[in-house]
Amino acid sequence: MEFYRILSATLLSLLFLTCNASNSKLFREYIGAESNSMKLSDVPINSKVEFHFILAFAIDYTDDNHPSPTNGKFNVFWETNHLGPGQIGSFKGSNSNVKIAVSLGGDSVGSGKAFFAPKSKTSWVQNAVYSLTYMINTYHIDGIDIDYEHFKASPEMFAECIGQLITILKKSGTISFASIAPYEEINSHYLALWRKYGHVIDYVNFQFYAYDKLSVSHFISNFKKQASNYEGGQLLASFESGGGGGLKPANGFFEACNELKDQGKLGGIFIWCAEESKNKGFQYEKKSQDLLAA
Template sequence: MELIKVFFIALLILQVLFPCNASIQAPKNSNLFREYIGAEFNNIKFSDVPINSNVEFHFILSFAIDYDTSSSPSPTNGKFNVFWDSENLSPSQVSSIKSQHSNVKVAVSLGGDSVANGNAYFNPSSVDSWVSNAVSSLTSIIKQYNLDGIDIDYEHFNADPDTFSECIGRLIKTLKNNGVISFASIAPFDDDQVQSHYKTLWKNYGDLIDYVNFQFYAYDEGTTVSQFMNYFKTQSSNYDGGKVLVSFISDGSGGLSPNDGFFTACSKLKSQNELHGIFVWSADDSKANGFPYEKRSQALLAIPH
C-alpha cells in the first residue's frame, strides 16, 4: 500500500515538472484562407471573390484608422473611422456574404500603411485614453458591420514598443472579454522597427493573438523557394508557438510569386505539417485577372493531409 502511495506521489511530481505537451505543441496544418479587401476602391465586392466551401474563409476589411479627415487632419487617439470602400462593402453586404457561406467570417484591419497622402502612424496620447477610445469606437464599428475579429496592421510608429504592446494587448483583451470579437491577428513584416513593436506585443500578449499574418511579400521580388522556407522558419521562431500564415501579393511586386514557386513552398510546408493557412494582399488587385491564385490556394488548403 505504501509503495502505491509513493508511486502516485512520484507521478504527481512528474506531471508538475513535465506537464502534458498537448497545450504547447506547435500549430498544425489548417484550411484557413484569408484575404484583405476594400483598400483600393475599385468596386470590389465580397461576391466577386471565389469561396471554396471546404476552407475556413476570412475577409479582412482594409482599413479602420484612428484618424479624422473632417477636422484638422490629425490622428484621433484611438477614435477609429472606416477607410475601406464602405459603399460596396457595407453592413448589408457583410450580412449577405455570411448568410450565403457558413464558412465565411469577416474581420477589420487596423492602421495600414497610409492615410490622407501620408503615413498612418500609431501615435497615442496615453495608453489609457487610447485603449478607452479604441474599445468604444471599434465596438461600434464591429457591431454595425457584424464583424468577427480584428487584425493589427500598423506599420509606422510614433510610440515605443512597450506602449504599442500595452495599447494593442489591452484592446484585444477587452474586446475578447466583452464578447465583441472571437479572434485577433497581427500583420508584421521584416523591418527592424516593425518587428521590435510586434515582437514585444507577442511576448506580452501572444496568448491572445490567434494568427500571425506575416507579410512575406514584403521581402524582395524574386524570392526563391529556398529563401522563403528560411524566412518562414525565422518568423516561426520570432513568433514561437503562433500560427504563422504564408502570403503572397496579387500584383507580384514582392516576395515569392505564385508563378515562381509559392505553391511549391506551400506543399513543402504542408508535408511538414506547418501550413497554418494562406492569406492574400489583396482581392482588389486580384479582381483584374479573375482570382486564379485564390482558387488554387483554397484548393490546396482543402485537401486533407
C-alpha cells in the same frame, strides 16, 4: 506483451504528431482598400476552407481630406459602396464558412503615413474599445487584424495599447479572434506585443511579400525564422497578387506551401489583395484554397 508495447508507442507517436501539426485550412484576403466596386461575392470561395475577408482599413484618424490622429477613435476607411453593413450581413448569412475581420492602421492615410501615435495608453485604449465596438457591431465583424506599419510610440507602448485592446474586446465577446500583420523591419514592435500578449493573438499574417525577391528555399527559411520568432503562433504564408516582393505565385509560392504543408507547418495562406486579383480572374485565390482544402 511486446506487441502491445510497440502498439502503444506507435499510438503515442501518432498522437504527438497530430497535436503538433499546425496545418490548417484557413484562407484570408484583404479587401476594400483599392476599389469602390469590389463585392464580397466577386471572390471565389471554396466551401471546404475557413475564409476570412479582412476589411482594409479602420484608422484612428479623421477623414482622407485633412487627416489627423484621433487618439484611438477609429473611423471606416475601406470602400463601403459594396462593403456596407447590409451587404456584409447578407453575405455572411449565405456563406457559413466566411468570417469578417477589420484591419487597423495600414500604411497610409490620405497622402501621408498612418502612424500609431497615442497621447496616453489609458485614453487610447478607452477610445479604441468604444469606437471599435460600435464599428464591429454595426458591420457584423468577427475579429480584428493589427497592421500598423509606422510608429510614434515605443514597442512597449504599442504592446500595452494593442494587447489591452484585444484582451478587452475578447473578454466582452465583441470579437472571437485577433491577428497581427508584421514584417521584418517592424518586428521589434510586434515581438514586444507577442511576448506579453501572444496568448490572445490567434493568427500571424506575416507580410512575406515585404522581402525582396525570394527563392523557394529562401521563402521556407524565412518562414521558419518567423515561426521561431512567433513561437506557438499560427503563421500564414502570403503573397501580393499585384506584384511586389517575396515569392510570387507563378514562381514557386505553391511549391513552397506544399513543402511546408508536408512538414505540418502551414498555418494558412493570405493574399494582399482582392482588388489586385480581380483582373487576374482570382486564379491564385482558387489555387490557394484548393491547396489548403486537399
